[in-house]
Amino acid sequence: MNPVLSVSGIERSFGMDVALRGVDLDVAQGEILAIMGPSGSGKSTLLHILAGVLTPDAGTATYRDPATSETAELSALGEAARAKLRLSEFGFIFQFGQLLPDLSAVDNVSLPLLLAGQPRKVALRQARRWLERLGLDAHAQKLPSELSGGQAQRVAIARALVTAPKVIFADEPTGALDSLSAEQVMLTLTELSRASGTTVVLVTHDARTAAYADREIVVRDGKLSGLAR
Numbered sequence: 001m002n003p004v005l006s007v008s009g010i011e012r013s014f015g016m017d018v019a020l021r022g023v024d025l026d027v028a029q030g031e032i033l034a035i036m037g038p039s040g041s042g043k044s045t046l047l048h049i050l051a052g053v054l055t056p057d058a059g060t061a062t063y064r065d066p067a068t069s070e071t072a073e074l075s076a077l078g079e080a081a082r083a084k085l086r087l088s089e090f091g092f093i094f095q096f097g098q099l100l101p102d103l104s105a106v107d108n109v110s111l112p113l114l115l116a117g118q119p120r121k122v123a124l125r126q127a128r129r130w131l132e133r134l135g136l137d138a139h140a141q142k143l144p145s146e147l148s149g150g151q152a153q154r155v156a157i158a159r160a161l162v163t164a165p166k167v168i169f170a171d172e173p174t175g176a177l178d179s180l181s182a183e184q185v186m187l188t189l190t191e192l193s194r195a196s197g198t199t200v201v202l203v204t205h206d207a208r209t210a211a212y213a214d215r216e217i218v219v220r221d222g223k224l225s226g227l228a229r
């Protein structure tokens with residue numbers, strides 16, 4: 001395997017609450033990995049450690065840039081360095097899209113490019129291109145409240161992909177959707193990721209959502225407990 005993300009011996013607690021107790025995991029370049037498991041088992045904590053949002057109490061989390069093969073030990077970096085790396089290398093999709101409510105769809109999608117220092121005109125052009133690609137061009141000027149749940153989630157996918165990230169992290173990306181919208185969102189996410197060779201790590205409760213992944217793993221009581229299929 002050619003891992004883009006590796007964690008080894010990860011332990012993480014919140015006060016007395018032990019979320020992860022000794023997790024080892026490699027995620028291959030281009031792989032779509034689903035993390036499943038019961039509520040409170042440690043799935044989101046694992047996703048956040050893989051993404052450098054949280055640091056572990058023990059163990060290491062490493063990111064290897066697939067273009068340069070340079071590695072960064074996320075668990076050893078400070079918050080500012082991890083934030084910079086997240087912005088340049090990773091994209092994020094959350095359960096409720098988390099679009100900014102006062103910005104139109106196209107402004108939401110252009111935001112990561114503006115944060116990365118792109119001129120507004122370039123950022124907007126790129127954002128429109130992504131919305132077109134997702135069949136959302138007619139909705140570009142709408143506010144998130146004027147979109148359906150599935151449309152809003154596809155805008156969130158465009159926002160995650162607009163910076164051409166190496167890895168996309170998705171936490172319950174279909175959790176708030178009906179089954180038809182969930183299927184459309186997963187089809188969009190997996191087709192676009194495969195086309196660009198982007199690695200995807202997603203947390204889900206839903207077996208139908210996990211079925212779009214190349215591999216499913218299960219977290220139970222803070223440990224990996226074997227394959228789901």
Ligand SMILES: Nc1ncnc2c1ncn2[C@@H]1O[C@H](COP(=O)(O)OP(=O)(O)OP(=O)(O)O)[C@@H](O)[C@H]1O
Pocket residue numbers: 014017018019037038039040041042043044045046
């Ligand atoms: N920020 C936090 N502060 C305190 N405790 C936390 C925090 N984040 C997670 N925990 C605790 O760590 C454990 C694992 O939580 P985590 O969110 O990783 O589980 P999960 O499998 O993603 O759950 P769910 O499916 O319900 O989202 C839980 O006992 C939870 O209460």
